[in-house]
Amino acid sequence: AMITSVHGRQPVHGSRKKFHALGDKALAVCEAVREQLITALGVAPELISIGRNGINTEQYQPCPAPINDKPVISIIGRLTGPKGELCYRLLDECLDLTAYRVQIATGSAVPERFLRFTEQVQFLGYVEDVPQLIAESDLVIGAGRVAMEAILMQRPIFAIGEALAPGLITLDNLNKAMASNFGDIGPKDLDIDFATLPQRIADALQANSPDLKLIEQVKAQYDLRAVTDQLEQDYQSVYVYKQRREMPIIMYHRFIKDDSEKGVHGTYMHVDMLEKHFKLLKRLGYQTLTFANLAEQGFAERLNPNKKYIMLTVDDGYKDNYELLFPLLKKYNFKAVIYAVTGEEFNRWDVEQADNPEKRVPLMSPAQIKEMADSGLVEFGGHTLTHPHLDTLDKDSQRFEIAENKTQLEQLIGKSLYSFAYPFGSHNHDSKDLAQELGYPFAVATNSGPLAMHEDKYQIRRIAIFPRTDVFGLWRKVRGNYTFRKREK
Numbered sequence: 001a002m003i004t005s006v007h008g009r010q011p012v013h014g015s016r017k018k019f020h021a022l023g024d025k026a027l028a029v030c031e032a033v034r035e036q037l038i039t040a041l042g043v044a045p046e047l048i049s050i051g052r053n054g055i056n057t058e059q060y061q062p063c064p065a066p067i068n069d070k071p072v073i074s075i076i077g078r079l080t081g082p083k084g085e086l087c088y089r090l091l092d093e094c095l096d097l098t099a100y101r102v103q104i105a106t107g108s109a110v111p112e113r114f115l116r117f118t119e120q121v122q123f124l125g126y127v128e129d130v131p132q133l134i135a136e137s138d139l140v141i142g143a144g145r146v147a148m149e150a151i152l153m154q155r156p157i158f159a160i161g162e163a164l165a166p167g168l169i170t171l172d173n174l175n176k177a178m179a180s181n182f183g184d185i186g187p188k189d190l191d192i193d194f195a196t197l198p199q200r201i202a203d204a205l206q207a208n209s210p211d212l213k214l215i216e217q218v219k220a221q222y223d224l225r226a227v228t229d230q231l232e233q234d235y236q237s238v239y240v241y242k243q244r245r246e247m248p249i250i251m252y253h254r255f256i257k258d259d260s261e262k263g264v265h266g267t268y269m270h271v272d273m274l275e276k277h278f279k280l281l282k283r284l285g286y287q288t289l290t291f292a293n294l295a296e297q298g299f300a301e302r303l304n305p306n307k308k309y310i311m312l313t314v315d316d317g318y319k320d321n322y323e324l325l326f327p328l329l330k331k332y333n334f335k336a337v338i339y340a341v342t343g344e345e346f347n348r349w350d351v352e353q354a355d356n357p358e359k360r361v362p363l364m365s366p367a368q369i370k371e372m373a374d375s376g377l378v379e380f381g382g383h384t385l386t387h388p389h390l391d392t393l394d395k396d397s398q399r400f401e402i403a404e405n406k407t408q409l410e411q412l413i414g415k416s417l418y419s420f421a422y423p424f425g426s427h428n429h430d431s432k433d434l435a436q437e438l439g440y441p442f443a444v445a446t447n448s449g450p451l452a453m454h455e456d457k458y459q460i461r462r463i464a465i466f467p468r469t470d471v472f473g474l475w476r477k478v479r480g481n482y483t484f485r486k487r488e489k
């Protein structure tokens with residue numbers, strides 16, 4: 001799998017159109033680059049994501065407006081290429097060099113044609129402490145990273161780059177400015193109306209400091225953590241869909257040791273077959289993960305090519321989980337996630353089905369839940385108080401079912417819960433919103449959700465295990481591509 005990052009406009013010729021050489025996914029630094037890849041090179045839109053240039057936003061803090069005898073304008077950027085032409089024209093046509101104190105920070109040597117400005121403009125050369133320069137400026141002129149840094153320091157930024165002049169950045173034009181990387185990228189170089197710039201710059205000098213909401217939006221888009229999280233998401237998607245493999249999350253319910261305990265709903269597994277399942281998983285080299293593991297190690301750990309991971313989940317919290325499953329977890333040193341109902345003593349939701357009633361099966365006691373949780377082999381997750389179809393309830397009723405169950409379990413086991421399972425797999429937007437709002441990092445469904453689980457952490461797909469799932473059936477389901485093959489049928 002290969003992902004490329006694209007930071008500027010690409011050359012357009014026949015070979016690039018035929019072989020765009022971008023790999024499995026391209027990360028365009030801004031929307032203007034994405035548009036050029038699609039329209040000029042014919043790259044399929046679904047192969048391109050926005051991958052912004054991240055910066056350490058904590059390095060830049062809001063600062064008070066400086067007190068200068070006359071307005072200080074700092075231009076930050078190269079003096080070569082289109083940026084050099086832009087800077088020259090700003091000095092020559094747009095800035096009143098007597099009314100403003102203009103200073104230029106650049107890593108470039110000062111070209112000969114700029115020498116005529118040296119008596120009125122301060123050429124600073126390379127500046128080590130750019131934040132200090134920004135803090136001392138009444139207005140900063142620049143594009144790309146310069147614009148982000150100025151906004152984070154709450155200093156007015158007049159964005160202008162190699163292609164466009166978005167101007168003074170405000171909440172109203174931020175999205176449009178980001179689309180061109182604050183003026184640096186567009187269909188052609190210097191597509192700028194220079195005649196309007198003197199007045200626009202003068203108006204910008206009169207503007208208030210950037211709104212704090214503007215700072216928060218820039219952080220959300222460019223903070224290193226946000227950018228790396230998005231990059232990790234993209235890598236996971238490419239890996240999962242290219243390999244057509246995902247970590248299997250298998251779903252059991254209850255376990256029996258005698259045929260007389262069979263139910264009518266097909267949610268049981270004979271303990272002898274369960275042990276055969278565990279023997280197969282151990283022989284194939286699988287290691288079990290829980291959602292706590294994923295939260296601590298990172299969601300991408302499940303795709304570690306040097307490991308074979310599987311997640312064992314068990315719904316409802318039946319007493320047989322303690323009596324039959326727990327000893328096998330100890331024997332094979334496997335971990336499992338059990339989703340426990342806390343407002344019932346037995347499976348009332350199945351027993352009271354008028355058209356197809358199930359036999360009564362007891363749930364675990366609080367003491368059994370606590371013992372399993374303390375073992376380190378069982379992670380408990382929420383599963384509501386009474387196991388309703390959540391999508392039939394109003395939001396307040398859903399909130400009570402989910403929140404009260406979570407509170408009871410956390411108080412019982414003395415640990416935070418990491419995941420929630422929708423009873424019957426039934427849910428709606430309210431259910432997903434509430435799971436997140438109430439503090440669950442993850443929520444699992446049944447046979448719904450994206451094939452790549454990281455794409456919706458509140459609708460994670462699972463693979464159901466039925467009474468007829470023998471050893472060969474389990475092998476087919478845990479190979480990693482089962483959900484892909486199933487989707488194609």
